Every structure is written in structure tokens, then in C-alpha cells.
Amino acid sequence: MEDQRHFIVLICVGLYMGICVLVGIWSLRRTKSTHDFFMAGRDLGILVTAMAVFSSTMSGFGFVGGPGLVYRMGLSSVWMIVCSSIGFALVYYLMGKRIRLLAELTNSISLPDVVANRYGNESSRFLVAVAILLGVIAYLASQIKAMAMVLQEILSQSAFLGSLSLEWCVAISCAVLVFYCVTGGIIASVYTDLFQGIVMIVASLLVFITAMTAVEGGFTEMTRTLSADDPETLSPWGTLGIFGCLSWYFLFVLGSSGQPHIVTKLMMNKRVSDVRYVMPITLLGLAFSGLLWVGIGLCMRTLVIKGVHPELSHADAAAPQFLQTYAHPLLSGIVFAGLFAAIMSTADGFLNIGTAAIIHDIPRAIKGHSLPHELLWARLVTVFLAVAAALFSLYSGVDLIALLGAFGWGTFAAALVPVVAIGLNWKRATPLAANAAITVSLVINFTLLVLKKGGFQLPYRIEGGAVALLVSLTVFFGISLLSKPKKIAPEIEAVMDF
Amino acid sequence: MDRAWIIFAILISLCCVISVMMFFDPDDNGHGVVHPEYSSMQIGGDTERHNGSILFLGWLFGTLQILFFVSLLTFGIHRDRLRPAVFILGGLSFLTVFTMIIMTYRLSLGDAPPQITGGLPLPSALMVYGLAGTPLIFAVLYIMQFDTWILTPEDLEQFQSILDSNKTTGKDDD
Numbered sequence: 001m002e003d004q005r006h007f008i009v010l011i012c013v014g015l016y017m018g019i020c021v022l023v024g025i026w027s028l029r030r031t032k033s034t035h036d037f038f039m040a041g042r043d044l045g046i047l048v049t050a051m052a053v054f055s056s057t058m059s060g061f062g063f064v065g066g067p068g069l070v071y072r073m074g075l076s077s078v079w080m081i082v083c084s085s086i087g088f089a090l091v092y093y094l095m096g097k098r099i100r101l102l103a104e105l106t107n108s109i110s111l112p113d114v115v116a117n118r119y120g121n122e123s124s125r126f127l128v129a130v131a132i133l134l135g136v137i138a139y140l141a142s143q144i145k146a147m148a149m150v151l152q153e154i155l156s157q158s159a160f161l162g163s164l165s166l167e168w169c170v171a172i173s174c175a176v177l178v179f180y181c182v183t184g185g186i187i188a189s190v191y192t193d194l195f196q197g198i199v200m201i202v203a204s205l206l207v208f209i210t211a212m213t214a215v216e217g218g219f220t221e222m223t224r225t226l227s228a229d230d231p232e233t234l235s236p237w238g239t240l241g242i243f244g245c246l247s248w249y250f251l252f253v254l255g256s257s258g259q260p261h262i263v264t265k266l267m268m269n270k271r272v273s274d275v276r277y278v279m280p281i282t283l284l285g286l287a288f289s290g291l292l293w294v295g296i297g298l299c300m301r302t303l304v305i306k307g308v309h310p311e312l313s314h315a316d317a318a319a320p321q322f323l324q325t326y327a328h329p330l331l332s333g334i335v336f337a338g339l340f341a342a343i344m345s346t347a348d349g350f351l352n353i354g355t356a357a358i359i360h361d362i363p364r365a366i367k368g369h370s371l372p373h374e375l376l377w378a379r380l381v382t383v384f385l386a387v388a389a390a391l392f393s394l395y396s397g398v399d400l401i402a403l404l405g406a407f408g409w410g411t412f413a414a415a416l417v418p419v420v421a422i423g424l425n426w427k428r429a430t431p432l433a434a435n436a437a438i439t440v441s442l443v444i445n446f447t448l449l450v451l452k453k454g455g456f457q458l459p460y461r462i463e464g465g466a467v468a469l470l471v472s473l474t475v476f477f478g479i480s481l482l483s484k485p486k487k488i489a490p491e492i493e494a495v496m497d498f
Numbered sequence: 499m500d501r502a503w504i505i506f507a508i509l510i511s512l513c514c515v516i517s518v519m520m521f522f523d524p525d526d527n528g529h530g531v532v533h534p535e536y537s538s539m540q541i542g543g544d545t546e547r548h549n550g551s552i553l554f555l556g557w558l559f560g561t562l563q564i565l566f567f568v569s570l571l572t573f574g575i576h577r578d579r580l581r582p583a584v585f586i587l588g589g590l591s592f593l594t595v596f597t598m599i600i601m602t603y604r605l606s607l608g609d610a611p612p613q614i615t616g617g618l619p620l621p622s623a624l625m626v627y628g629l630a631g632t633p634l635i636f637a638v639l640y641i642m643q644f645d646t647w648i649l650t651p652e653d654l655e656q657f658q659s660i661l662d663s664n665k666t667t668g669k670d671d672d
Contacts, residue, residue: 239531249563253563
């Protein structure tokens with residue numbers, strides 16, 4: 001079977017993409033209106049919503065970047081995983097019922113819709129839509145590039161397709177993504193998320209077991225080897241240090257509540273009370289995928305230090321090399337499919353919210369109404385957005401993409417956590433505070449992006465996004481507390497009282 | 499005192515801690531250096547991170563974060579249904595685990611072999627199992643108390659009546 005490894009991987013990835021296309025065709029018949037395209041008719045069950053939230057959270061970064069960070073820095077990046085329990089408790093306490101009720105009450109089809117109705121302010125809608133669009137372009141470009149690079153890595157082993165260029169790999173992977181997003185909108189997105197989430201959980205469990213058996217002596221031997229090489233690697237702060245780790249913790253705990261591709265999924269469930277069951281399934285999925293993150297990273301670091309495996313050319317090669325060398329060919333195929341699933345399930349969410357910002361929210365904020373023939377425009381703009389992000393990912397340099405990926409996460413967190421997660425629960429929050437918080441967060445994130453490109457680092461590797469989030473929260477609370485509260489529409493105020 | 503003012507005070511304190519850190523001048527190897535044999539890996543730099551004041555400020559930074567997160571959780575619950583004692587107890591457990599991570603890390607510094615618990619050195623085991631596990635208290639409370647704290651049947655009835663009244667007045671024709 002070993003000599004058929006590349007063929008098996010190709011079959012698994014091909015099967016996975018085929019299923020995504022089939023889901024797209026199936027969803028086409030269920031997508032009859034803009035409401036279906038963006039909100040899935042607000043008709044999702046418990047399992048579909050839970051898996052959509054989980055798989056949108058776990059991007060390609062979790063499957064490739066995460067193990068790479070553990071390989072490079074030891075346990076530092078585990079702070080991004082252990083934050084999930086309190087992070088998702090916050091997501092559900094603050095957003096679980098509120099965003100769903102407000103969305104139904106105001107018939108909203110996007111996050112900026114909810115924000116505009118809550119604050120009674122079109123500038124807030126515009127600023128939220130702009131923040132979403134900036135974050136989406138940055139994130140989508142990095143996801144598309146990651147997807148193409150993985151495909152190229154898989155095809156490079158094939159005699160027939162080995163010389164396929166990165167451009168072709170971008171075109172192939174984008175074609176599948178765009179197909180199911182255009183035909184089925186968010187319905188296709190969430191049902192592929194369900195399938196993708198299951199693939200990711202199965203893949204994570206199997207990989208963890210494989211990683212634990214790849215080193216002779218198992219986990220105990222890994223701990224012994226790594227501690228002997230450098231005790232800090234297995235300390236709670238890894239090699240990064242306490243402030244770098246805790247700033248990641250701050251950003252990732254709160255950041256989940258500000259990720260639009262995650263929180264919009266909570267607007268789509270059929271019954272609002274279902275969120276109590278959605279929460280544990282989401283947490284379970286994240287716990288399983290955390291096993292892959294830690295398992296591969298520690299295993300590869302141990303194998304390299306013990307001299308069993310040659311040193312990696314770069315840390316992000318940890319997961320692909322582990323799969324190609326130590327995993328059973330069938331498992332390797334499942335995990336590579338899982339890797340595509342992780343990337344695509346996040347990218348489809350971005351395409352959907354980015355399209356809503358362009359055709360629905362920005363025109364509404366400027367002209368007072370959305371575009372005519374919204375469904376047709378939604379499909380056209382989905383293609384346009386994917387092509388624009390693909391071109392951007394191809395012709396803007398790897399470093400820039402990495403920086404923009406970080407910019408995307410920080411932008412969403414700093415701009416949207418105060419305005420959405422807190423503002424929807426706190427009647428005292430004012431439109432002025434919301435607009436100021438978004439503006440400040442964008443300015444700080446952009447400034448830090450430019451400075452980082454020039455080699456600037458905050459002392460002790462404090463994460464720039466965490467600083468932007470902290471300042472934006474402080475501005476939001478400060479202005480709201482010091483300014484006169486604004487009147488809220490009575491029915492919205494009633495829902496905020498629940 | 500209003501919850502919002504308490505949260506604002508915590509935020510200001512967090513800003514102060516970060517501002518203080520901006521004035522520290524860390525050594526180049528205070529946050530990890532390239533592994534002497536493997537350039538794709540890092541190792542922990544010198545012992546600056548073990549410095550008492552950095553550890554104390556780190557503890558303060560983490561403690562304020564935990565206070566902030568737990569205070570924020572209460573924003574999702576109506577004031578009349580809030581049981582402060584439950585959140586204070588949950589928050590204290592969370593805080594205790596975090597403080598134990600700092601303390602056991604401080605005690606583990608030196609040449610003695612690490613105490614392994616659950617496959618990891620004790621401070622890391624507390625981080626992986628304790629810090630990830632303790633907030634599950636809040637998740638369990640959310641699931642168990644959903645009908646009484648988060649969304650009661652009366653809330654749902656009232657919501658339905660608002661929707662019905664909107665339909666009558668044509669407010670939802672968007």
C-alpha cells in the first residue's frame with residue numbers, strides 16, 4: 001500500500017472535492033432568495049450549526065500553522081487552544097441568544113444589519129462592513145494561497161501532474177470553492193461545513209494516536225527528550241515567554257466573539273434555545289482538533305532532536321512531512337482531505353460575509369437601500385471576490401500574506417468584539433463609542449502592520465492585535481460611560497432585556 | 499457599583515500593565531532564541547523570563563484578564579437572574595489555577611528534574627488540563643441553567659408577542 005500512497009492521497013482529496021461539488025448542486029435547489037443565500041433560511045439544526053461554528057473556527061492555520069508553531073516554540077501556542085473553553089463560553093453567553101433574537105426581530109441577513117438596527121446608526125453599519133471587508137480580503141487571500149500550496153505539495157509527487165504551477169493549483173482549488181459558494185450560498189457552506197467538521201474530527205483523533213506511537217516510548221519519551229534538550233520548550237510559556245503567551249490568550253479568548261464568519265452562524269439556527277446544545281458540540285470539536293495541533297508538533301520536534309527525522313526546512317512543514325512519513329497512506333489521505341476541509345470551511349464563510357458587505361451593507365449604508373436583484377449580484381460578487389483574493393494571494397508575496405492574515409484576525413477581534421459582543425448586551429453603549437472603537441482598532445492594526453513590515457516588534461513579543469483590542473475596548477467603554485446614552489428602539493430594547 | 503464601571507476599571511488596569519511593559523528593555527534573548535543545532539526551532543532564551551518582576555507582572559496581566567472575562571460573562575445574563583456568588587466562585591477557581599501555574603513554574607526553576615503530571619511538567623499540566631478545564635464550569639452552567647438564567651419560557655413568549663405586534667404594524671417588511 002505504501003507505494004500507492006500518493007495515489008491514495010489524490011483519490012481522498014478528489015473524493016472530498018467531489019462531495020463539496022455535489023453539496024453545491026444539492027443546495028442550489030434550496031437557495032431561492034437572498035435570505036436563503038446569506039442566512040440559510042434561518043433553518044439549521046443543532047448538529048449543522050455546531051459543526052458550522054467549529055469548522056469555521058478551525059482554519060488551515062490550525063492544521064498546518066498550529067503544529068508548526070509547537071514544533072518551533074514548544075508549548076507557547078497551546079495558549080491558543082486552551083483559550084477555547086472560556087472563549088466559547090463568552091461567545092455563547094454574549095451572542096448565543098442575543099444575536100439570533102435580534103436577527104429574527106429585525107429580519108437581518110448580515111452582521112452589519114444587526115449592528116445598524118441595534119445602534120440605529122448607518123455609519124456603524126458602514127464601518128462594520130468596511131472592517132469585515134478588509135479582514136475578509138486579508139484572510140481569504142491567505143486561505144486560498146494555503147489551499148493552493150497544499151494541492152501543489154500533493155500533486156508534486158505525481159508523475160502526471162507534478163509540474164502543475166501554483167497558478168493552476170489556485171485555479172483548481174478556487175473553482176471548487178466558488179462553485180459550491182455560488183450555487184448554494186451559505187446553505188452549501190454550512191452543509192459542507194458539517195461534512196468538513198466530521199472529517200476534521202476523525203482526522204485529528206487518528207493523527208494524535210499515530211503521533212503518540214511514532215516515537216518509541218510514547219508521550220513519556222517525548223517529554224523526557226524535549227525537557228533534556230531545553231526545559232523551557234515544555235514550560236507553560238514555551239520559548240516565547242510569559243507576555244507573548246498571555247497576549248495571545250487575551251486575543252484568542254475574546255477574538256472568537258468578534259469573528260464574523262463564526263458569529264453569523266449563530267443567526268441561522270432554527271430554534272434559539274438550541275444554542276445550549278450547540279455549545280458542547282463546538283467545544284468537543286475544538287478539543288479533538290487541539291490533539292492534532294499538539295500531537296504532530298511535539299512528535300516532529302522529538303523525532304528531529306533524536307535524529308530519527310532530518311531537520312525540517314521550515315516549521316510549517318511539520319504536518320505535511322509527518323503525514324507523508326509516519327501516517328498510514330489511508331490516514332494521510334483522510335488528513336489531507338481534512339486539511340482542505342479546514343481551509344475551505346473557513347474560506348466559504350469569508351466569501352459569504354464579504355459578499356454580503358459588498359452587495360447589501362455598503363450600498364445600504366450609503367444609499368439607504370441594497371442593490372436590486374440581490375441574489376444575482378450575490379452570486380456574481382462571490383465569483384469576483386474569490387478571483388480578487390486569488391490574484392492578491394498570487395501576486396503579493398508570501399510575507400505580505402502572512403502579515404495580512406494576522407491583520408485579518410486582529411481586525412475582526414479589535415473592531416467587532418466591543419461593538420457586537422458587548423454592544424448587543426449593553427444598552428448604555430452608544431453609536432459614537434461603536435464608531436470610535438472601530439476606527440481606533442483599524443488605525444492601530446494598520447499602523448502595527450506597517451511597522452511590523454519594517455521589522456518592528458513590541459517588547460516581549462506582545463501581540464499587536466491584543467494591544468489594538470485592548471485599546472478599542474477601553475475606548476468603547478470609556479466613551480459609552482462618559483457620554484449621554486442614546487435612545488434605543490423599544491422592541492430592540494425589550495429583546496436586550498432578556 | 500455598575501458592572502460596566504468595574505469592567506472599565508479592569509481595562510484601565512490592563513492598559514497600565516501593558517504600558518509598563520513597553521518601558522522595559524528586554525534582552526535580545528528574553529523571548530526565545532534560535533536552537534543552536536536546528537535553525538527551524540527555538541529554545542527559551544536566558545533566564546530573564548524567570549525574573550521576579552516579569553513573573554509578577556505576568557501574573558497581574560493574567561489575573562486582570564481572568565477578572566475581565568468572568569465579568570464579561572455576566573453581561574449575557576439579566577441582572578435580576580444573575581447569581582454573583584456562582585460567578586465569583588467560578589472566577590476564583592479559574593484564578594487559583596492560573597496562580598498555581600505561576601507558582602509551580604517559579605518553584606520548578608533550577609536543576610532538579612521536572613515533576614511530571616499527566617505526561618507534562620506540573621506547571622504545563624496545570625495549564626493544559628486546569629486552565630482549559632476550569633472555565634467548563636461556566637459552559638456547564640450555561641447548559642444546565644439555560645431556561646432559568648439565559649432565556650426563560652416567558653422571554654420566548656414575550657419575544658413572540660413582539661414579533662406578532664411587528665407583523666401587525668408591518669415593521670418587519672424590509
